[in-house]
Amino acid sequence: MTADPLAGWLKVVGLGPGTEDWLTPEARRDLAEATDLVGYFPYVDRVPPGPQVRHASDNRVELDRARHALQLAAEGRRVAVVSGGDPGVFAMAAAVFEALDDPAAPAAWHRVPLSVDPGISAMQAAAARAGAPLGHDFCAISLSDNLKPWEVVLRRLRLAAEADFVIALYNPISRARPWQLGAAFDALRDLRSTETPVILAQAVGRPDEALTVTTLGAVDAAQADMRTCVIIGASHTRLVPREGAQPWVYTPRSYGVRG
Amino acid sequence: MTADPLAGWLKVVGLGPGTEDWLTPEARRDLAEATDLVGYFPYVDRVPPGPQVRHASDNRVELDRARHALQLAAEGRRVAVVSGGDPGVFAMAAAVFEALDDPAAPAAWHRVPLSVDPGISAMQAAAARAGAPLGHDFCAISLSDNLKPWEVVLRRLRLAAEADFVIALYNPISRARPWQLGAAFDALRDLRSTETPVILAQAVGRPDEALTVTTLGAVDAAQADMRTCVIIGASHTRLVPREGAQPWVYTPRSYGVRG
Numbered sequence: 001m002t003a004d005p006l007a008g009w010l011k012v013v014g015l016g017p018g019t020e021d022w023l024t025p026e027a028r029r030d031l032a033e034a035t036d037l038v039g040y041f042p043y044v045d046r047v048p049p050g051p052q053v054r055h056a057s058d059n060r061v062e063l064d065r066a067r068h069a070l071q072l073a074a075e076g077r078r079v080a081v082v083s084g085g086d087p088g089v090f091a092m093a094a095a096v097f098e099a100l101d102d103p104a105a106p107a108a109w110h111r112v113p114l115s116v117d118p119g120i121s122a123m124q125a126a127a128a129r130a131g132a133p134l135g136h137d138f139c140a141i142s143l144s145d146n147l148k149p150w151e152v153v154l155r156r157l158r159l160a161a162e163a164d165f166v167i168a169l170y171n172p173i174s175r176a177r178p179w180q181l182g183a184a185f186d187a188l189r190d191l192r193s194t195e196t197p198v199i200l201a202q203a204v205g206r207p208d209e210a211l212t213v214t215t216l217g218a219v220d221a222a223q224a225d226m227r228t229c230v231i232i233g234a235s236h237t238r239l240v241p242r243e244g245a246q247p248w249v250y251t252p253r254s255y256g257v258r259g
Numbered sequence: 260m261t262a263d264p265l266a267g268w269l270k271v272v273g274l275g276p277g278t279e280d281w282l283t284p285e286a287r288r289d290l291a292e293a294t295d296l297v298g299y300f301p302y303v304d305r306v307p308p309g310p311q312v313r314h315a316s317d318n319r320v321e322l323d324r325a326r327h328a329l330q331l332a333a334e335g336r337r338v339a340v341v342s343g344g345d346p347g348v349f350a351m352a353a354a355v356f357e358a359l360d361d362p363a364a365p366a367a368w369h370r371v372p373l374s375v376d377p378g379i380s381a382m383q384a385a386a387a388r389a390g391a392p393l394g395h396d397f398c399a400i401s402l403s404d405n406l407k408p409w410e411v412v413l414r415r416l417r418l419a420a421e422a423d424f425v426i427a428l429y430n431p432i433s434r435a436r437p438w439q440l441g442a443a444f445d446a447l448r449d450l451r452s453t454e455t456p457v458i459l460a461q462a463v464g465r466p467d468e469a470l471t472v473t474t475l476g477a478v479d480a481a482q483a484d485m486r487t488c489v490i491i492g493a494s495h496t497r498l499v500p501r502e503g504a505q506p507w508v509y510t511p512r513s514y515g516v517r518g
Contacts, residue, residue, distance in 0.1 A: 012391075021285040024275075024379065062512070086379075088386040090512070094394025097509035101499045110502070116387035118379050120283065120345075127347040128375040132271075135353025137415060139398035139424060148514035156396055156422045163418035165398055240360045243369070250356035253321070253349070255407035 010073040010112050012087040012096055013080045014119020015046055018205030022120045030117055034080035038069040039092065043082045052080075060146070062092060066099035074108040086121035090142045090170045123168035126201030126229040129211050131240070131248035133199060133231050136255060138166035143173070143180045150180070154187055161191035166237060166251055169230040173221060181230070182221035188232060192216055197233040197249045200224055213239070213246040269332040269371050271346040271355055272339045273378020274305055277464030281379045289376055293339035297328040298351070302341045311339075319405070321351060325358035333367040345380035349401045349429045382427035385460030385488040388470050390499070390507035392458060392490050395514060397425035402432070402439045409439070413446055420450035425496060425510055428489040432480060440489070441480035447491060451475055456492040456508045459483055472498070472505040 011030045016022035031037070034052050037044050041056035055072075057065050066081070073079045083091040093116045100109055127134045139160050145153060160167050167188075172181040188196075194217025202210040202225065212223060216232065224230060236255060240248040270289045275281035290296070293311050296303050300315035314331075316324050325340070332338045342350040352375045359368055386393045398419050404412060419426050426447075431440040447455075453476025461469040461484065471482060475491060483489060495514060498506040 016283075019285075021288075022283050022377070024281050024283060026278075026280040029280075086383050088383060088391050088393050090394065093387075093391035094509050094512050097391050097394075097497075097499055097507055098511050100507075101497060101509070110500075114507075116391065118281070118383040118387040120377050120379065121383070124345050124347060124377040124380070128352075128377040132347050132352035132356050132375065134347050134399075135349065135356075137398070137400045139396070139419070139422075140393075141396045147512050152515055156424070159418045159422035160398070163398075163415045163422075165415070238356075238360060240356055241369075248356055248359075248373075250353050250360070252357050253353050253406050256411055 005074060005076040005108070008073040008076040008078060008112060010069055010079045010081065010096065010114050012093045012116045013082050014087045014117055015043055015082055015084055016120040016205065017085055017122050017125040018203065022125065022205060024117065024119065027117045027119060031080050033078060035078045036072050037080050037082055038065055038072070039082035043084050047082060062095035063099055066092065066095040069096065070099055070105070070109040070112060073112040074106065083119070086119045088116055088118060089121045089140065122170065122204065122229040123231060125204040126199060126231055129201055129204055129209070130199045130213065130231065132250040133166055133197070133233060133237060134168070134251065135253055136166060136234060136236070136251040138168060140168045140170060142170045143184060144171040144177065145180060153180070153184070157184055157187050158191060161188055164234045166234045167232040169232070172224045172228055172230050174226050181224055185216065185219055185221060189216055193235070197237050197239055199231040199249055201229045201231070203227045204229070211246055213249055264333060264335040264367070267332040267335040267337060267371060269328055269338045269340065269355065269373050270376055271352045272341050272376045273346045274302055274341055274343055275379040275464065276344055276381050276384040277462065281384065281464060283376065283378065286376045286378060290339050292337060294337045295331050296339050296341055297324055297331070298341035302343050306341060321354035322358055325351065325354040328355065329358055329364070329368040329371060332371040333365065342378070345378045347375055347377060348380045348399065381429065381463065381488040382490065384463040385458060385490055388460055388463055388468070389458045389472065389490065391509040392425055392456070392492060392496060393427070393510065394512055395425060395493060395495070395510040397427060399427045399429060401429045402443060403430040403436065404439060412439070412443070416443055416446050417450060420447055423493045425493045426491040428491070431483045431487055431489050433485050440483055444475065444478055444480060448475055451491070452494070456496050456498055458490040458508055460488045460490070462486045463488070470505055472508055
């Protein structure tokens with residue numbers, strides 16, 4: 001198949017956390033206009049059937065995937081690189097720019113029209129289901145130590161606790177990283193009250209979504225899996241009882257002053 | 260007009276950062292089904308004309324607005340509380356739960372079916388336009404010292420710099436808070452390289468959107484306004500030249516290890 005190299009583009013498209021209810025009109029349009037879909041296979045599988053060529057790959061090959069997508073676009077294909085959640089948050093957008101930033105990147109890659117479609121990220125979906133835990137200053141930390149030394153993760157957790165940020169944890173646990181989440185909870189237990197609310201939001205936006213509200217004292221890392229987003233409250237994060245469900249969790253907008 | 264109190268609901272609806280391209284299907288449906296829209300007037304004005312009763316109010320009355328919305332819903336109205344961006348991030352969702360958490364809140368408010376529709380937040384839209392600055396651990400800090408003492412803001416900025424988070428600043432500047440952003444830049448200049456990339460993303464998703472990529476050494480607070488989201492890079496945030504535009508800004512996924 002031949003294509004006009006000048007007609008190609010690459011869009012990094014955020015699919016949101018699962019349900020089409022959270023897929024933006026921009027993302028839907030770009031997926032429909034793409035000739036090629038590139039991504040981790042569960043995300044590619046989420047795009048409704050269509051004429052697009054599907055290049056699904058395994059996890060942990062983000063950079064190869066990004067290079068492949070840039071090359072296809074440079075050859076004139078309209079390429080959607082798909083990511084769950086927001087591609088800009090611990091996801092494929094950074095990998096595409098890393099591939100482009102390689103001194104060995106062909107000049108043609110730099111001529112590819114490139115854009116990013118933001119999506120609802122996992123922590124926002126988790127927060128919406130739980131109430132409003134991200135209503136005040138917060139941070140997002142990936143627990144994956146594939147990409148940074150574990151000491152950096154620990155140091156960030158300690159400083160985040162000292163700053164009294166609400167903390168959202170991405171990539172909390174996997175078969176290859178079984179102990180990190182427990183170690184993170186242990187580190188935070190030394191610095192925050194055991195009564196601190198903790199949210200475990202599993203597969204939000206999917207048919208099997210589940211929400212657990214517990215405390216830093218009681219939480220067990222075994223309650224989380226790969227599809228869990230963990231949110232740990234700040235010192236002023238509060239609960240509101242809700243009939244027939246987990247309590248609401250919210251973090252007031254004001255801090256240390258009368259609102 | 261009479262309404263069945265049991266038919267009421269309250270949904271806190273995120274409109275995203277401006278363009279309908281980023282309005283989720285869930286938000287669109289909930290706005291259409293609402294009988295009443297409650298919110299800060301520029302957000303209420305963004306909802307396309309329809310039969311809904313519009314309760315638009317000025318800024319800084321979030322808690323009154325939340326109480327009014329809960330009361331309307333308790334009386335049987337279907338109320339959409341509208342927020343720009345994500346209502347869970349420095350916005351109306353926390354105010355609604357604060358109002359509900361008041362010991363003086365009528366029991367009827369607690370019976371109102373309540374939910375939150377997440378939206379694309381300003382920092383995500385800003386990040387998408389700039390590249391992928393939020394590709395690694397980051398934090399979000401509101402610079403508004405209406406709701407917390409300025410010393411808390413400064414302390415968090417310093418700890419965030421020490422943790423080497425990418426930093427997104429919300430509410431950077433206003434007529435009533437003219438000096439805080441400059442003071443924040445000054446504090447960070449003591450802790451981060453003057454070459455650190457800084458993104459000023461103004462009115463993203465609106466017809467007059469503008470993106471500026473500069474450095475911590477060169478940035479001037481006067482370049483920002485109320486509608487600006489400011490993102491300050493981490494030590495490993497990088498630039499990629501882009502023809503005919505500001506350079507791309509991205510933060511690699513890996514940190515301190517070979518990726």
